[in-house]
Amino acid sequence: MVLSYKHLDEMKPWSDKLHLLECLSVTPETADVMTFLFRSEEPNWFRYMPGQFVTLELPVGNEVLLRTYTLSSSPSRPFALSVTVKAQANSIGTRWMFDNLKPGMKLRALGPFGDFSYVKHPGDKYLFISAGSGITPMMSMVRDMSDRAPQSDIAFLNCSRSPSDIVFRHELEYLARFMPKLSLGFIVENCGRTDLWSGLKGMVDKAKIALLAPDFMDRTVFCCGPEPFMTAVRSLLEASGFDMSRYHQESFAPAAPPPLAEIIAGADGEVLATVTFTLAGKEAFCQPGQTILTTARAAGVRIGAACESGICGTCRVLKLSGQVDMAHNGGILDEEIEEGYILACCSRPLGDVKVEV
Structure with missing residues (x-):
């Protein structure tokens, strides 16, 4: 690989909407822990807070498996980033990485996300x-x-x-x-x-x-x-x-269920909203309290999701019209919300909604 040298001010920040990650190295840390180092496929630098995480799309079998990993690298060294992962006995995604991910391979990543960082929660010590x-x-x-x-x-x-x-x-x-x-x-x-x-x-x-x-x-x-x-x-x-x-x-706990009052309100079969998935060409009814992610699954529309608690940002989709109640946990940026993006796992329609899925 020929290294093209550029100063930081000559480069643009990496964007998960445009660029893949290329694996640079694989380093064993312990018997069941490895560090995977990545760079952008384009000459970009990485902007994130120490302690944040990314969601990797892993090509396991015939499906794309989504797994969320905390970054172990430091943004003070912005030309590469790394994840350090542990393979549990029942690991699927991490085991695939151990057995298959080699230098030169490319993956799509979403993020970075999260506010588990001293940047967000500073202290004297x-x-x-x-x-x-x-x-x-x-x-x-x-x-x-x-x-x-x-x-x-x-x-x-x-x-x-x-x-x-x-x-x-x-x-x-x-x-x-x-x-x-x-x-x-x-x-x-x-x-x-x-x-x-x-x-x-x-x-x-x-x-x-x-x-x-x-x-x-x-x-x-x-x-x-x-x-x-x-x-x-x-x-x-x-x-x-x-x-x-x-x-x-740092926690990836499941999302809280909708309030009981919302579930009871929909018990008589009253339809709250219609969700239109424009790319899939499908419409589905959404009962009170249901999220767009739940509605999509019921309609056979695939939206990638990992934590399902509004943390990881994997289920981010573009809302074309309509209003939603989105109670997220830091998995989406304010500027992304301004652009019209929502997290499907924690967004409940407040009327008819169209999303680009």
Whole structure:
């Protein structure tokens, strides 16, 4: 590959509406974690906030599989971006990436999206708590701070199954040499006979948090990991009297169901609206409380969706006419809304609606 050198001000930001991502490299991090590095197929640079995520379109079998991954790279280095992913036992999309995604291959991506970032929730000092691959948004933020503000005060606590499962351990220890206020704490559940480990063992609790960050009550907390892990962290902070307005967690929880009153209002069969899918050439009735995504599925119209909670932005479609009630969770930008885009998973028609699908 011939590298074409351009200064940043000679390039345009990457747009998920126009350009594909090309895989540059694949790096094993642990036995079941890999980092995939991408560039734009065109000479573009990447504009995003540290901690945001993208949705990748993966060609698994005969279908396009949509999977959402947090960016582990830093926007302070804008010429490439990376996702660091963990293959679970029942993984489909991630396993496809492990087995098939090689340098030179191209994928479509949607995003970036999300507001799980110190940019959106700034603080004087931070406590990052993560488990497993939940370390990725924290790594993005630490990498960004190391370039922009190396004097940032960060207590970084990561929980893993074993010492060999700690993702980014060596890089974090390297960054700590140049970030004097970055303190690291690793907790492992188990140690094998051959593991050289003198750190903390067991599960996260208040005592271990206080050991790393005695002043944790005064910090802004970011937490990411499996849902049970985040629930446990949230509960122990609440029990400690922590100001939960300074607690932020990354979550892809399912969207809340419509209010019961809306469901009852539609129980008699009254039709609220007609949704027209112009590209598919179909019209469908939408009952009170139903979303455009639900209506599309009932009509056999495919709209890509991943989180289905208004976070990831995968189901973004162009609304041509009509009004909707859209209660999203950060998966769409204000300028996109002004252009007429909506998120199908959390938009409920307020009358007849036409969408470009």
